[in-house]
Amino acid sequence: MGFDKIDLNILRELQQDSSLTNQELADRVGLSASPCLRRVKALEETGVIDRSVTLLDQKKLGLKLTAFIQISMDRHTPERFEVFESLVESYPEVKSCNLVTGQSADYLLEVVVEDMDKYQEFLLGKLTRIAGVTGVHSSFLLRRIINRTALPLDHLA
Template sequence: MNAINLDPIDHKILKLLTDNARLAIADISEQVNLSATPVIRRIKRLEDMGVITGYHAHTSARSLGNTLSVFVAVSMDKHTAERFGEFENHIKTFDEVVSCSLVTGRSEDYLLKVVVRDMSHYEEFLLHRLSKIDGVSQLHTSFELREVFSRGAV
């Protein structure tokens, strides 16, 4: 897939919406020096092109009682589309998994970010759910000390 050509105004609109998706059209218009109608048209075009894929509430894992963030590298026993598809479908059902990426350049196949209440929650998740998925052959855990930042692509 080729990158979509966007002008500086499109990029500024994306940055503003990435920082605050609830920003009023009037505020966006003022910051990009366009009236509301062209801003609305540009946002609609960005949505139609698949640049803007949705609007989400960012939640605080800590405020929800999830104080432990964990990166889990997962190795699979077979490298087939079917095995990977089964794993991906299964992993989507776990609320604790906030991201899952198929990776290369490592001995593992997937890198997960998991958020849990505490170590006993992680132990239950690891031993009784994640390790029970067919095809999972090896798991390597790294605990997040502190998230420096997280943002959407702009």
């Protein structure tokens, strides 16, 4: 899919603030409201714009502990992975789940909870009870240096 300069500017602006009104967005990218809305709708219809969300401050919500968990599985079969992924998807503590390669682990999870007690409950009560999980290695976030939500778009220009 080809993107012109205006499409890229629309995407950049929306990645920074998806709450912009169509008129505000149009003003920022140098269009009138109707053509801007048509372009945004086209980007949504093609799936380039997946969805708009509100980002919350996890610390202000009492979610003070972030863990990165490497999970090793006993068997590398589609059925085993499907069961694991389905269960993990149902856990609200899991912020992201990624199937990875190049590590001794099969999955890398990012988990957000209130404190170490809640982490222990999650780990022992949910994660290690999933059939096929043979290894769990946890690392804990000390300080987040970069936390971008925007994707780089320069390669499209």
